[in-house]
Amino acid sequence: MNLADVARRAGVSPATASRALSGHPHVAEVTRARVWEAARALEYVASPEATGLARGTTGRVAVVVPHLARWWFGAALEGLGTVLREGGRDLLLYRLGDAGSRQAFFDELPTRRRADAVVLLGFGVDERERERLDRIGVGIVAAGTRVGSHPSVSIDDHAAGRQAMDHLLHLGHRRIGTIVAADPELDLAQPAGRSSAYRAALADAGITPDPALSVTVTWSPESGARAMGELLGLADPPTAVYAHSDEIALGAVRTLRRAGLRVPEDVSVVGIDDHPLAAMTDLSTVAQPAAEQGELAGRMALAGLAGEPVDPVVTVPTRLVIRGSSGPPQAAGRRWRRS
Amino acid sequence: MNLADVARRAGVSPATASRALSGHPHVAEVTRARVWEAARALEYVASPEATGLARGTTGRVAVVVPHLARWWFGAALEGLGTVLREGGRDLLLYRLGDAGSRQAFFDELPTRRRADAVVLLGFGVDERERERLDRIGVGIVAAGTRVGSHPSVSIDDHAAGRQAMDHLLHLGHRRIGTIVAADPELDLAQPAGRSSAYRAALADAGITPDPALSVTVTWSPESGARAMGELLGLADPPTAVYAHSDEIALGAVRTLRRAGLRVPEDVSVVGIDDHPLAAMTDLSTVAQPAAEQGELAGRMALAGLAGEPVDPVVTVPTRLVIRGSSGPPQAAGRRWRRS
DNA sequence: GTCACGCCTGCAAACGCTTCCAGCGCCCGC
DNA sequence: GCGGGCGCTGGAAGCGTTTGCAGGCGTGAC
Numbered sequence: 001m002n003l004a005d006v007a008r009r010a011g012v013s014p015a016t017a018s019r020a021l022s023g024h025p026h027v028a029e030v031t032r033a034r035v036w037e038a039a040r041a042l043e044y045v046a047s048p049e050a051t052g053l054a055r056g057t058t059g060r061v062a063v064v065v066p067h068l069a070r071w072w073f074g075a076a077l078e079g080l081g082t083v084l085r086e087g088g089r090d091l092l093l094y095r096l097g098d099a100g101s102r103q104a105f106f107d108e109l110p111t112r113r114r115a116d117a118v119v120l121l122g123f124g125v126d127e128r129e130r131e132r133l134d135r136i137g138v139g140i141v142a143a144g145t146r147v148g149s150h151p152s153v154s155i156d157d158h159a160a161g162r163q164a165m166d167h168l169l170h171l172g173h174r175r176i177g178t179i180v181a182a183d184p185e186l187d188l189a190q191p192a193g194r195s196s197a198y199r200a201a202l203a204d205a206g207i208t209p210d211p212a213l214s215v216t217v218t219w220s221p222e223s224g225a226r227a228m229g230e231l232l233g234l235a236d237p238p239t240a241v242y243a244h245s246d247e248i249a250l251g252a253v254r255t256l257r258r259a260g261l262r263v264p265e266d267v268s269v270v271g272i273d274d275h276p277l278a279a280m281t282d283l284s285t286v287a288q289p290a291a292e293q294g295e296l297a298g299r300m301a302l303a304g305l306a307g308e309p310v311d312p313v314v315t316v317p318t319r320l321v322i323r324g325s326s327g328p329p330q331a332a333g334r335r336w337r338r339s
Numbered sequence: 340m341n342l343a344d345v346a347r348r349a350g351v352s353p354a355t356a357s358r359a360l361s362g363h364p365h366v367a368e369v370t371r372a373r374v375w376e377a378a379r380a381l382e383y384v385a386s387p388e389a390t391g392l393a394r395g396t397t398g399r400v401a402v403v404v405p406h407l408a409r410w411w412f413g414a415a416l417e418g419l420g421t422v423l424r425e426g427g428r429d430l431l432l433y434r435l436g437d438a439g440s441r442q443a444f445f446d447e448l449p450t451r452r453r454a455d456a457v458v459l460l461g462f463g464v465d466e467r468e469r470e471r472l473d474r475i476g477v478g479i480v481a482a483g484t485r486v487g488s489h490p491s492v493s494i495d496d497h498a499a500g501r502q503a504m505d506h507l508l509h510l511g512h513r514r515i516g517t518i519v520a521a522d523p524e525l526d527l528a529q530p531a532g533r534s535s536a537y538r539a540a541l542a543d544a545g546i547t548p549d550p551a552l553s554v555t556v557t558w559s560p561e562s563g564a565r566a567m568g569e570l571l572g573l574a575d576p577p578t579a580v581y582a583h584s585d586e587i588a589l590g591a592v593r594t595l596r597r598a599g600l601r602v603p604e605d606v607s608v609v610g611i612d613d614h615p616l617a618a619m620t621d622l623s624t625v626a627q628p629a630a631e632q633g634e635l636a637g638r639m640a641l642a643g644l645a646g647e648p649v650d651p652v653v654t655v656p657t658r659l660v661i662r663g664s665s666g667p668p669q670a671a672g673r674r675w676r677r678s
Numbered sequence: 679g680t681c682a683c684g685c686c687t688g689c690a691a692a693c694g695c696t697t698c699c700a701g702c703g704c705c706c707g708c
Numbered sequence: 709g710c711g712g713g714c715g716c717t718g719g720a721a722g723c724g725t726t727t728g729c730a731g732g733c734g735t736g737a738c
Contacts, residue, residue: 002724013688018726028686045451049397050724052388053693060431068420069413069615069630078407081434090453092399093430095420112384114429221619247616254619276408277586277616280560280593291408341694352718357696365716389694392723 001042009038021046048090061301062092062115064105066123066186070219070247071275076121076143076294083298089116089305096123099187106132117301120147121294124188139304143297145191146313151304153296153314155288160318161197161242163286164270167320168240169205171328173268176202177238179227179248180216190216194244194272213238217248224251232259239267239329246271246278246285253281253325264327274321282324289316340381348377360385387429400640401431401454403444405462405525409558409586410614414629415460415482415636422637428455428644435462438526445471456640459486460633463528478643482636484530485652490643492635492653499625499657500536500581503609506623506659507579508544510667512607515541516577518566518587519555529555533583533611552577556587563590571598578606578668585610585617585624592620592664603666613660621663628655 007017012031020027020035038044052058061084067073077093084091092115096102106129111118118136122144125133130148133140142152168176178198182190202209215230217223224243228251231237243249249271256267263269271278274287296314303310346356351370359366359374377383391397400423406412416432423430431454435441445468450457454477461483464472469487472479481491507515517537521529541548554569556562563582567590570576582588588610595606602608610617613626635653642649 003726004724014725015689015727016687019687022726024727026684026686031686045447045449047392047452047724049388049391049452050693051726053386053392053695054724054726056693058388063432068407068417069410071408074408074413077432078434078436081407081432082436085434085440091432093402093416093420093432095417095424097417097421101424108384110384113386113388221615225619250616250619254621257621276560277589280564280589281620282593282596342696343694353695354697354719355717358717361696363697367716370716386694389723390696392725393694393696395723 001044003044003046006035006038006042006044009042010035057116058114059088060090060092060115061298062094062111062118063121064094064096064111064118064123065121066096066102066183066188067219068095072144072245072273072288072290073122075290076297079291079294080119080121080143080298081294083295083302087298087302087305089302096186098185102186109133109136111138112136116305117141119143119297119301120145121297123147139301141297141301141304141310143293149312151300151310151312151314153293153300153316155293155318156315157191157193158197158200159193160272160286160288161194162201163318163320164242164272165197165201167270167284167322167326168242168268169201171240171268171326173238173240173329174205174207175210175213175236175238175240176207177213177215177231177241179224179231179241179243179252180214181219181244181248182216183218185218191244198242219245219247221247221251221254224248225255226251228252228255232256232261237267240326241267241269243269243271246273246275246283249283249285249325250275250277250281253283263325265330268326268329270326272318278321279323284323284326285321287319287321292316340383342383342385345374345377345381345383348381349374396455397453398427399429399431399454400637400644401433401450401457402460403433403435403450403457403462404460405435405522405527406558407434411483411612411627411629412461415633418630418633419458419460419482419637420633422634422641426637426641426644428641435525437524441525448472448475450477451475455644456480458482458636458640459484460636462486465528478640480636480640480643480649482632488651490639490649490651490653492632492639492655494627494632494657495654496530496532497536497539498532499611499627500533501540502625502657502659503581503611504536504540506609506661506665507581507607508540510579510607510665512577512579512668513544513546514549514552514575514577514579515546516552516554516570516580518563518570518580518582518591519553520558520583520587521555522557524557530583537581558584558586560586560590560593563587564594565590567591567594571595571600576606579665580606580608582608582610585612585614585622588622588624588664589614589616589620592622602664604669607665607668609665611657617660618662623662623665624660626658626660631655 003014007014017035020032065073081091117139120142124145140150144154146152215227217227249269253269270284272286274285278285300310342353346353356374359371404412420430456478459481463484479489483493485491554566556566588608610624613624617624639649
């Protein structure tokens with residue numbers, strides 16, 4: 001099963017067999033064919049350990065993610081995996097589930113000798129971590145966020161937020177709530193652009209933001225439901241809500257329905273993502289291409305490995321998708337009619 | 340950065356350094372401490388290639404999945420990843436996106452020398468593939484499905500289906516449709532138990548199944564929406580629908596809403612999974628623990644690697660979750676009132 | 679008919695770690 | 709006081725590839 005066996009069967013030295021199999025020049029065609037035939041007959045698979053040791057590479061790309069169950073991550077990982085496979089690289093998956101494993105990861109940098117490149121998926125890092133990361137000695141690519149000066153692919157969070165907010169403002173809403181997503185468990189930076197867009201849009205419309213209309217929660221649907229409850233508890237609740245993700249927005253819609261309020265007649269809701277279930281639940285949203293971001297990150301990583309130049313910062317476009325969860329505000333008098 | 344450097348700094352031979360770091364007995368405590376200190380100072384990380392080559396293992400577990408964006412897979416992978424990390428194993432991810440990559444995977448068995456064990460996640464294999472798989476020479480564990488006589492963890496699909504169907508029958512439904520999930524692109528076997536449960540439940544209730552009430556589609560919400568459209572087009576549409584997954588069920592609900600029908604007053608819907616968004620959309624369903632299945636599969640793989648005995652077949656329980664999408668059928672006269 | 683030059687091929691030395699085997703002290707028991 | 713044994717350490721041989729270097733042979737040019 002070893003290269004030596006293949007070489008013996010083909011009647012050549014291991015050196016020649018190696019050259020023949022890995023496509024080096026200066027191997028006679030007839031020899032190459034004989035070696036390949038022998039390899040096929042013996043079902044030979046090179047030991048990646050030995051190859052890696054001799055060549056000083058691993059043939060693997062490490063992917064670091066904070067979550068997997070959330071839609072964006074699964075979709076991005078899917079795109080990334082496809083591209084890496086085409087490039088002949090194996091995908092090593094690291095999930096940093098909590099602050100502890102995150103700390104351990106950046107302290108020990110276990111990927112140091114385990115991969116030829118690292119892709120950070122939806123993972124904002126802080127100053128110290130970036131500094132640590134740079135010592136890893138391999139190429140780093142980020143998707144869904146920016147990481148220092150490393151190549152990255154992401155949406156323009158601010159622009160996406162503006163698309164959502166401008167849509168609501170255009171419909172005539174003046175009192176707009178926002179549900180901000182954060183990741184306290186992982187201490188992940190919240191997408192700053194999505195929040196700044198909220199303030200900027202209000203400012204442009206001449207509206208003074210009410211701090212009570214902004215509530216920060218985790219990324220889950222349940223959190224969204226809870227946040228909406230909080231907003232409904234206000235003396236003067238919003239007529240529209242802009243959520244940082246569809247999953248959160250869907251939670252908000254559920255709370256509204258439970259409260260007997262109609263969407264969008266009583267309260268409009270928009271999210272960000274275009275989650276597959278957003279179409280199913282008629283949720284207005286700002287679509288972002290998740291799989292494509294993963295694919296692009298993969299291509300950038302491969303290009304870096306090949307020594308080709310890579311674009312430092314790629315921004316993929318987002319698109320406002322208007323569905324049934326957003327509409328003009330009702331005349332004040334008709335609001336709060338319990339359906 | 341190499342073991343030799345660490346050894347030199349600690350004033351011992353590489354052999355002793357190796358033993359000290361990998362926790363072998365017969366190393367003086369003081370020596371061990373000195374080696375560890377040197378390793379820490381030099382930020383030493385062992386080369387997995389070299390270790391693997393010398394030891395004949397890889398320290399990696401390959402995970403094979405057909406999808407990532409679907410909820411179950413992300414959640415199961417999350418649980419699996421956590422357990423493998425605790426066990427000190429790296430996770431190598433293989434996604435078999437279409438029939439072509441599937442074929443290639445089983446032909447070439449690329450994981451052969453790349454991992455110490457293989458976990459198949461939600462991946463039913465056929466006879467030929469199983470035969471190929473057995474030649475891989477490493478332990479195989481399946482989650483979410485059974486694979487030959489290999490250890491596996493999954494729910495009892497038939498029992499889960501019965502929970503859903505019995506619930507609908509108990510509510511008084513007699514004309515029950517079913518949306519069967521399949522994966523034609525990957526040629527994945529549909530979960531037979533979920534279909535047999537449909538027939539068995541009807542039989543027990545003395546109802547002759549109407550072939551027109553059973554429509555087979557892919558796992559996506561969009562498919563569910565389309566399937567529901569088909570069922571609504573029947574001369575005598577069902578009063579309840581049992582879908583093979585929540586994602587499909589949610590698609591079905593969307594079609595019903597669009598058609599102006601009320602859920603559950605006009606048509607009841609139940610799914611399987613307890614997807615996080617099922618709670619948000621008030622969908623009745625049969626809950627299955629996805630993350631737990633991943634965790635168990637991980638533990639089984641680790642146990643196998645440690646040479647410990649592993650339970651051949653583990654079945655995790657499912658649980659009927661009654662929410663707002665299922666209720667008793669309306670008296671015939673009141674049905675089809677366009678809300 | 680020579681000579682030089684290329685193509686191919688093989689030898690052997692890495693790559694970085696583990697582990698078998700042997701050796702060296704030291705302690706304990708007689 | 710002496711021998712056996714045990715605890716600890718080092719030497720060296722792999723593990724399976726790749727690749728620099730050198731050599732053999734054929735070919736074309738002169």
